[in-house]
Amino acid sequence: MLLTPILLSTPDVGELEERYVLSAMRSGWVAPAGPDLDAFEAEVADRVGVPHAVGLASGTAAMHLALVSWGVGPGDVVPVSTFTFAATVNAIRYVGAEPFFVDADEETGNMSPTLLARALTQLREESASVPVVVPVDMLGKAVDYTAIAEVTREFGVRLLCDAAESLGATWQGRPAGSFGDATAISFNGNKIMTTSGGGMLLTADPKLAAHVRKLSTQAREPVAHYEHIEIGYNYRLSNILAALGRAQLTRLDAMIERRRGWRVRYKEIFAGQPGVRVLGGSDDRGDNCWLTAIVVDPLVSAWTVTELAEVLSEAQIHSRPVWKPMHLQPVSRDLRGVLDGTSERIFDTGLTLPSGSAMTDDQFERVAATIQEILV
Template identity: 45%
Template sequence: MSEAKEPILLSPPDLGPDEPKMVMEAIASNWIAPVGPDLDAFEEAVGAATGAAHVCAVSSGTAAIHLGLHLLGVKPGDCVLCSSLTFVASANPIRYCGAEPIFVDVDPETWCMSLSALERTLKRLSDEGRTPRACIAVSLYGQAANLPAICTLCTEYGVKVMDEAAEALGATHGDRMAGTFGDLGVYSFNGNKIVTTSGGGVLVSNNRELIEQARFMATQAREDSAIGAYEHRTRGYNYRMSNLLAALGRGQIQHLKEKVEIRRMIFDRYTNALAGIPEIEWMPEATYGRSTRWLSCCLVESQTIRDRAIMHFTDERIDARPVWKPMHLQPLFASCSYERHSLEEDVSASLFARGLCLPSGSSLTREQQDRVIEAFKEVFA
């Protein structure tokens, strides 16, 4: 009976022997507050892994986006462009700032922000006499968005760019890492990510002043004082990552490359084993870069088949999910404008209707992969 089977999770944490050792060392040192040597070392390790010049570790990817928008000058009444096909945490911080999200469709060849839709949006707003304060360009499911082209377009219209790579640590565009383009970059270290700190995120930039300001704002904007007084001249946030979680991250990030390779191998195994089913179409890899395959994603022929597949996976205790429900289809953002990839094609809506995310964790055993493959075959039997 399927009820007796062990559940297969979508993307659980994958811990090795280094993480408990480093966490216990941090506990023994009594550095468990949001400061300490492990926090400094983790920021250095993120910089070394990504090529980012300056790094500020915070409590979540959402906090990093919110703080980043603040640093880019987003204020109430502003508008901010954002990919529609993404997790809600990409868009919620726009509202935290009192700004208006304007959503942009994705390209079917990358599942990331559509250049044609972005260009039309920028031109339309320019014709209306409006300039977006920022653009949140999301790298989705481990695939880097076409950030060089996005940055070129946004620069032409005077728009700051946030390289939102919360799901794409380790992905590349050419010889550069996702997250290192634009004015600021964001990574998430949530429990389901390739590298986790349980909860956490970072802001990265080649602009030292921005990251120094991020650290200041993330620690309640406390001013320096010769006597240690708590003086505040501006509003800040309690967003700094704890030293304890940073110790966990140090153990994790040194294995980033091998974790990426395992996820890519899992994706390849799925595609090879299911190659005989023409109704399955796999998420493409952008020609300009290398995906981490954070999640193994595919399309089926219709929403009916997608729903049937998810129900069958659920019966088999396999955690498969729909592709993100686009922001422009969310009741929360019903009043926001949206630009399609083309007049005839709403790519984000189509990917949601037909898309599936399969278990992809780097701790997934071969036997568990076999269960996923066999369950998917049964959907089409």
């Protein structure tokens, strides 16, 4: 029998999203801006608890425009999580700055505050120009913003948060997206909620929000003709995609709870398995549980992540190694950092499992039954 593939995290959309998008199309606001975009920005800002939100083409665009607005560029060094997707580091390189990789905390995979302090101390001793730090919320778990913010305050640098994976998560009761000087979030197709593509910049700084909004529409000056005194970008989120996002936002809590249910089930499946743990630690009450990943110690476990991945693949079930650290990527081979091997170990021994809110109960039972084939 031909099995239908089970993917990591497919978009969870239905009739509600269809109604919102159709309404936006029928309103005539098909061009990039419009009332749904205005409303979506206001609704996300209210959800996260920040004054300003700017809808953009991607989370990468949000990071890029924040860096541009702050004047970050050649000669600057930007400490950034090495355990992340390439987009985080790409935005830093777009402006000509040097990414400086900071390794991870063993339990969560998030940026280590201790290593960040070490990195900033080293860069200070080099008299490097360090305008901003970029930590990344890993798989829907917010970084330790208490400790990270304390370090950035001590060294007098801005904090740009990459919360692409953590919308709906919290840190000590405060929403992800509300920390630092600005935050980038993503609505890519596999994220906790989606606008197909898309992202948003969140900030309490009205000047930053206004400048990012201006840059995202080719930096046109407010005059009757086309006047430009800055280089701009075509980065604005469209009104139709914003309508899709508005529908998704009304369902965000339910989609998080669905993923949280899979997290609980995975913990039950792997409970008692020697050398196996769920990445993120025992306390995931503040996580949005975007993706669930396990880490398997090959010196203790009777099986490896490679063997589990092979069994899942044979059953047409998608799994994926956790992020390959950016300092191991060929495109980043000449870049520096403060590294202790943690992210490399998690990459070598970690595996991400199907976690989407659109996954059915029957599909999860298929995943669970396949995993059972390898357990001792």
